[in-house]
Amino acid sequence: xxxxxxxISLEDIRKTYxxxxxxxxxxxxxxxxxxxxxxxxxxxxxxxxxxxxxxILGCLDRPTxxxxxxxxxxxxxxxxxxxxxxxxxxxxxxxxxxNLLPRTSAIENVELPMLYGxxxxxxxxxxxxAARALxxxxxxxxxxxxxxxxxxxxxxxxxIARALANDPALLLADEPTGNLDTQTSVEIMGLFQxxxxxxxxxxxxxxxxxxxRFARRNVVMRDGxxxxxxxxxxRLDAAQELGQLREAxxxxxxxx
Numbered sequence: 001x002x003x004x005x006x007x008i009s010l011e012d013i014r015k016t017y018x019x020x021x022x023x024x025x026x027x028x029x030x031x032x033x034x035x036x037x038x039x040x041x042x043x044x045x046x047x048x049x050x051x052x053x054x055x056i057l058g059c060l061d062r063p064t065x066x067x068x069x070x071x072x073x074x075x076x077x078x079x080x081x082x083x084x085x086x087x088x089x090x091x092x093x094x095x096x097x098x099n100l101l102p103r104t105s106a107i108e109n110v111e112l113p114m115l116y117g118x119x120x121x122x123x124x125x126x127x128x129x130a131a132r133a134l135x136x137x138x139x140x141x142x143x144x145x146x147x148x149x150x151x152x153x154x155x156x157x158x159x160i161a162r163a164l165a166n167d168p169a170l171l172l173a174d175e176p177t178g179n180l181d182t183q184t185s186v187e188i189m190g191l192f193q194x195x196x197x198x199x200x201x202x203x204x205x206x207x208x209x210x211x212x213r214f215a216r217r218n219v220v221m222r223d224g225x226x227x228x229x230x231x232x233x234x235r236l237d238a239a240q241e242l243g244q245l246r247e248a249x250x251x252x253x254x255x256x
Contacts, residue, residue, distance in 0.1 A: 005072055007169050007201045008034035008057065013066035013076075015052045015224075026052035027063070028224035034203060039196040041212035042205045044221035053221065054205050058091055058172050059083045071169040088116055092163030092171045096178035098155045100147045106158045107143040110134060113165045133161035137191060153184035160191060164200075171195065173204040177211055183245050189214040190238030214238060 015027040027049045034040055044050045055061035056068060059075055062083070068076040075086055087093075092113075100109050110130040114121060121129065134143050137157040147155050156176060163171055173192070177185035193214060196202050204215060212218050213236045220228040 005036070006033045006069075007036050007038075007071060008032065008203070009067075009069040010056075011067040011069075013053075013056060013063045013068060015049075015056065015061070016064045026224055027056070030066075030221075030224075030226055032219065032226065032229075034201065036201055037196070037199045039192070039202045039216040040204070041215035041218050042203060042221070043207070043209070043212050043218055046207070048221040049224035050205055050207075050221055052224075054172070054174055057170075057203060058093065059087045088113060089166060090169045092166070092168040094156070094159050094163050094171065094173040094176050096175040098147070098152075098159045098179075100155055100158055100162075102147055105144045105146055106134060106139060106150070106161075107131060109147075109158055110162045110165050113162060130161070130165060133164045134158070136164065136195075137161045151184075152180055153187055156180065156184075156188055157191065160188075160195075164195075169201065171200055171202045173202065175206055176204065177206075177208070183242065183249075185211065186238050186241045186245060189236075190242060193238050210236075 010030055010032040013027055013030045014025070017024045017026060030053065042050060042053060052061070056063055059070070062078075063076055066076065067074055070086065071090055073086075075083065078086065101112070107127065107130045110133050111126050114126045114129065131140070131143055134140055137160050139154060139157050139161065142150065142154060147158070150158065176192070177188055180188060189211065192202055192204070196216070202215070206212050213232055213234070215232060216235060217231050218228070219226055
């Protein structure tokens with residue numbers, strides 16, 4: 001795969017669910033290209049086809065029709081076991097609910113994808129890679145902390161480090177700030193922007209326009225179709241937004 005090839009290439013993707021005698025067309029003929037190093041927010045109201053698209057992009061489901069190329073490989077016709085291998089090797093997942101194992105340290109949570117995959121790394125190499133991933137997300141001094149000892153933002157950072165453990169072609173984030181307050185949300189979006197600046201491809205599913213403005217590109221769905229695909233004209237910079245939030249908080253604290 002050359003640097004010019006898209007990480008994601010969808011060709012006339014359709015997804016139909018059969019519910020009794022009724023067919024529901026969740027995705028209707030979607031064609032989409034996402035280049036290496038892009039940062040895309042996939043948007044739309046509930047029922048727009050977002051969830052079905054996320055499941056297809058994450059190799060959690062197969063399209064009814066059409067072709068899906070991930071990193072140059074046609075994954076649209078793979079069986080469940082083959083899809084599971086693709087998920088572990090090529091996709092890093094970040095979810096709204098963190099999904100960390102309790103009573104398990106941050107570094108052990110990050111090691112999990114390497115334990116389940118076909119990794120040739122030794123235990124020591126896995127530990128070193130997990131430590132580097134945690135350091136990348138700013139938690140190098142929290143590697144032995146359990147989730148209950150971490151804030152919500154720190155837990156999401158552990159989840160992001162875990163998603164990076166196998167050096168995936170795609171980082172897929174599903175409502176990654178849904179359980180976080182405003183300042184922590186901006187901090188997490190700053191982390192995504194930093195990772196993206198290092199060349200990591202990010203696709204983020206969100207219902208929040210303010211969060212989508214941190215991405216480089218917004219793809220909007222309605223009724224199973226893409227109705228808008230545009231570069232973000234006035235992209236938010238997380239570092240500046242965080243500075244403004246802190247300044248506003250400091251001013252509020254000094255007002256009598």
